[in-house]
Amino acid sequence: MRSKAVSQFLQKYIPGNPTLIHEYMGGGGGLRAANHIFSSARPDGLTIGSVSSGMLSASVLGGAGVKYTPEKFFYLGSPDGGGQFLFYTRKEAGFSSIDKLRASSGLRIGAQSVGHSNYNIGRLAAYVLRLKDVRFVTGYSSPEIDAALLRGEVDARFNQADSVLQRNSEWVEKKIMDWHLTLEIPRGVKHHKFGYLPELESFAKTDKERNLIALQRAFRIIGSPFILPPGTPKEPVGILQEAMRKAFKDPQFPKEFKKLAGDDPEIVMPEVLERSIKELPREPEVVELLKNLAGPGPLPPG
Numbered sequence: 510m511r512s513k514a515v516s517q518f519l520q521k522y523i524p525g526n527p528t529l530i531h532e533y534m535g536g537g538g539g540l541r542a543a544n545h546i547f548s549s550a551r552p553d554g555l556t557i558g559s560v561s562s563g564m565l566s567a568s569v570l571g572g573a574g575v576k577y578t579p580e581k582f583f584y585l586g587s588p589d590g591g592g593q594f595l596f597y598t599r600k601e602a603g604f605s606s607i608d609k610l611r612a613s614s615g616l617r618i619g620a621q622s623v624g625h626s627n628y629n630i631g632r633l634a635a636y637v638l639r640l641k642d643v644r645f646v647t648g649y650s651s652p653e654i655d656a657a658l659l660r661g662e663v664d665a666r667f668n669q670a671d672s673v674l675q676r677n678s679e680w681v682e683k684k685i686m687d688w689h690l691t692l693e694i695p696r697g698v699k700h701h702k703f704g705y706l707p708e709l710e711s712f713a714k715t716d717k718e719r720n721l722i723a724l725q726r727a728f729r730i731i732g733s734p735f736i737l738p739p740g741t742p743k744e745p746v747g748i749l750q751e752a753m754r755k756a757f758k759d760p761q762f763p764k765e766f767k768k769l770a771g772d773d774p775e776i777v778m779p780e781v782l783e784r785s786i787k788e789l790p791r792e793p794e795v796v797e798l799l800k801n802l803a804g805p806g807p808l809p810p811g
Contacts, residue, residue, distance in 0.1 A: 511733050512559040514769040515588050518756035524748065539564055540574050543736075547577030552738040554745025557585065559735050566728045569789065570800055579786055583737035583746045585753040588766060590732025590777035593700040594627075594692040595673060596634055596709075598665040599658045605687050607638065607712075614641045619654040619663035622647050623805045626729055630692055631667045632802045633725050637712050639811045652676065658686075667692075670700045671773060692722075694730050695781055717798070720790035724799055727785045730777055750779040 516529045534542045539561030546558035568575050598604040604613060618635065620628035628645060635643040646663050655677060657663045670691070673680065680686045681702065691700065692709045713719045735753065737746060756762060757776045766774045777785075790796075801809050 510769040510771075511588055511766075514762075514766040515559075515735065515753075515756060517765070518759050518762050519749075519752055521759070522752040522755040524752075540567060540572070544574070544576045546736055546738050547582070550738045552740035552742070554737065554741055554749060557735055557737060557749070558582075559733060562590075562728070562732055564734070565731045565786070565789075569724070569728075569791070569796060570803075571796075578739075579789075581739040582786075583739075583741050583750075584779050584782040584786065585735040585737065585749055586757060586779045586782055587730075587732035587734040587777040588757070588774045589770070589772065590730045590734070590782070591694050591698065591775040592729075593670045593694065593698065593703065594630055594667050595670050595703060595706070596631070596665065596667050596689045596691075597673075597686040598689065599661065600685055600687055601661065602664040602687075604664065604689075607689060607707075610640060610689065611638060615644060616640055616642075616665055617644045617646050617663045619649055619657050619666045620645055620647050621649060621651065621654070624803055627651075627667045629725060629803045630729075631665075632808060633721065633799075634667065634690070634692070634709055636802060636808050636811055637709060637718055637722070643808065669775075670703050671775075674702065675773075692726070694726050695777070695785065696723075696726065717792075717795060720792060720795045721799055721802075723788070724790050724795060727789050730785050731782065732775065732777060734777075734782060754778060 512531060516531065520526055520529045534545060542558055543560045543564045550556040565579050568577065568579050604610045610616065618631045620631055622628060628647065631645065649657060651668065654663065654666050658666060688703065688706055690709055691703055691706045693699065710719060710722050713722060737749065757778065763774055798809060
């Protein structure tokens with residue numbers, strides 16, 4: 510549905526308003542489609558891929574079946590890649606500051622599942638902040654984590670700032686939670702309500718930790734990108750990127766996207782996406798550390 514929401518506006522802004530035809534290709538969580546666009550699709554600007562968010566992480570983390578190189582695609586942008594994440598604790602837990610979080614032991618952080626972006630970001634934050642004996646409690650849906658926080662089953666969670674305001678704006682107004690930090694995606698884009706909070710990267714002490722955060726940021730920012738095959742000529746790439754910029758800026762796009770996809774768009778423009786992929790940290794030590802953080806085992810020592 511994300512593709513359909515985008516394509517009706519893309520068609521509007523491509524010169525000549527050509528008809529766009531959708532072809533579904535299942536398999537591998539988008540891996541098969543990414544492989545097809547990379548190696549089989551004709552690079553003539555007539556075939557656009559819409560692939561999943563796992564396309565980039567599968568390549569960087571060494572997933573099975575990856576036959577493409579992300580840096581060689583041309584990127585048209587993503588409708589669901591940005592956003593600012595919040596780390597917060599329930600007020601009754603008594604963790605009113607980062608120093609109190611660091612002094613504590615056994616903080617319980619709620620998440621959907623091992624490998625979910627909220628789980629991965631929570632583990633990354635716990636590692637960077639040097640939190641002690643943190644426990645990750647999984648198996649919830651996102652609304653269930655909110656309920657678990659209020660019941661005291663968990664103490665903390667990561668969530669997108671806009672989701673917090675949409676579902677639980679009273680938590681902000683009535684100061685029901687302690688708000689600790691943000692993870693900005695992309696870096697430097699502040700949330701209008703939580704821009705005063707420190708950003709996770711400000712707690713990083715080494716280049717390795719900063720690269721670790723940059724890698725996690727890139728995995729999130731890619732969202733569900735629209736891509737063109739390697740070798741596509743410069744002219745159609747430019748035409749389609751400009752059409753996508755206009756589609757994303759169309760005043761009706763957010764409303765239509767939410768109606769079809771069920772979420773508000775978190776738009777990432779083509780140039781931001783391409784820069785993020787180009788600057789992706791690739792050091793084996795950083796990649797291996799992020800693999801450990803995304804897994805079920807104990808947090809690695811900081």
